[in-house]
Amino acid sequence: MFQFAIYNSPKTLEEAYSTLVENKNNLILGGTSFLRMGNRKYNTAIDLCNLNLSYIKEENDCFHIGAMTSFRDVETNLALKEYYSGMVGKSLENILGVQFRNNATVGGTVFSKLGFSDFIPVLLSLNTTVVFYKGGEISLKEYLLEEKNRKDILIEIKIKKEFMKCSFQTVRKTTTDYAILNLVLSKTIEDNYKLVLGATPKRALIAEKTSELLNKLKKDKFDRIISEEEFEDIFKILFQEIEFQTNMRGTEEYRKLISKSMLKKALKEVL
Ligand SMILES: Cc1cc2nc3c(=O)[nH]c(=O)nc-3n(C[C@H](O)[C@H](O)[C@H](O)COP(=O)(O)OP(=O)(O)OC[C@H]3O[C@@H](n4cnc5c(N)ncnc54)[C@H](O)[C@@H]3O)c2cc1C
Known part of the structure; x- marks a missing residue:
């Protein structure tokens, strides 16, 4: 302790x-x-408990979620369920029990950038920024790339309101275990895809080149069905740009293997 x-x-x-x-x-x-x-x-x-940092505010263009907001409040928020195919709340449902989720905070999670996080890849697949007291507002993507821990206070996260189709795929040995792999696919109404991998087991990353290829394939094709040969090209690019590794939860090979079926399932869901 x-x-x-x-x-x-x-x-x-x-x-x-x-x-x-x-x-x-x-x-x-x-x-x-x-x-x-x-x-x-x-x-x-x-303790930030007296600073009124537990809130979910919906504005015209974005959601503001205060750093002291609990996972449970995010999971059960009705306004958030209407956006992003409801995946923001869904990504938290498997994290231990309700008691735990009543206590774990958005700020503690995002600040820590934990590789096994289910919440961070979901936020990264959306247009999310983080707001620090001294450091101001930066994109979550930039924040995750910072190696050093900031000496600052995370005040809130902001998620841009967009009508998107999204899919959150996670594989774990048992429901409440840590994820072996997380994969998130989002698609805007303009048909722009963003693919994010988490628990690789490293920190969540956007698969930029793979997302570009998905955009190209989907836009060029009238029937929008990706062939097996095209899938092989997609996975080749994915494995070049994202480093899958081995840890006690799964091997590099196993992670690569399951990523294939996870991506195919995600694509079906966002079509
Ligand atoms: C047993 C266990 C199992 C878990 N399983 C999962 C899982 O399956 N999936 C998953 O996604 N997550 C999992 N988690 C992680 C969990 O969901 C939370 O992300 C994590 O516990 C941090 O939340 P917290 O609010 O308790 O942070 P704390 O433990 O209070 O803080 C974590 C760090 O963040 C700093 N910090 C906190 N708030 C701020 C702030 N506002 N500004 C600046 N710094 C701050 C603290 O100083 C500390 O360094 C698990 C955690 C535990 C303990």
């Missing part, structure tokens, strides 16, 4: 931020579910 010497629940974001940067061993608390798995000793723990 992690430990800290001082508990602090600031009344303003400025107070939270100045406490965070005053000592490199100070930290922000989300739902603490991941922090509790470690044994590190910290100086001051900064």
Whole structure:
């Protein structure tokens, strides 16, 4: 279990931020579910619970989801269910139990960039930005490419409202286990495809070249049916641009193999 010497629940974001940067061993608390798995000793723990960061706001052009919003609130939000084929909520349904999802936060998840995350690849397949207190707003894609952890507070994420067809595919040994592979396919009404792979087991990535090829194949074809030869070209590109690796949950070969049927299933769903 992690430990800290001082508990602090600031009344303003400025107070939270100045406490965070005053000592490199100070930290922000989300739902603490991941922090509790470690044994590190910290100086001051900064609880954001008094900063009204638990919300899902729907505006004309985007959804704002506050950093302290629980997975359960996202999963059960009715407005979000109307968008993106309902996959934002669906991607959270298999993460342990309701009790756990009432506690795990959007901020703790996105900030941590965990490779096995189910939520991050879904957000990456949409037009998502992350908003930091000092660092401002950047795309989730750019944020995930940053190697170093920021000393900043994630305030909220923003998802652009778009009518899209989406498919979230996940393979796990048992329902509540970590994913062996996550694959997300989104398609805009202009027929633009975006393919994202997660739990490879590395951090989620957009398969840019494969998405381009899918766009080309789908737009050029009247019947929109991809042949087996074309699928072989798609997988060749996919395996060149995305590094699948082996870990205790699955081998590189197994991940590659299941990605084929996952992509075919996803394509059927978004047609
Ligand atoms: C046993 C277990 C099983 C899990 N299984 C899955 C799974 O199958 N699929 C899946 O997708 N996820 C899974 N997760 C991950 C989980 O869903 C959460 O993503 C994770 O626990 C982090 O959420 P939290 O709110 O508890 O963060 P915390 O543990 O509180 O924080 C995590 C990190 O983020 C930092 N942080 C938190 N909030 C902020 C903020 N607003 N600004 C800046 N930094 C911040 C903290 O300082 C810490 O470094 C699992 C986690 C556990 C513990």
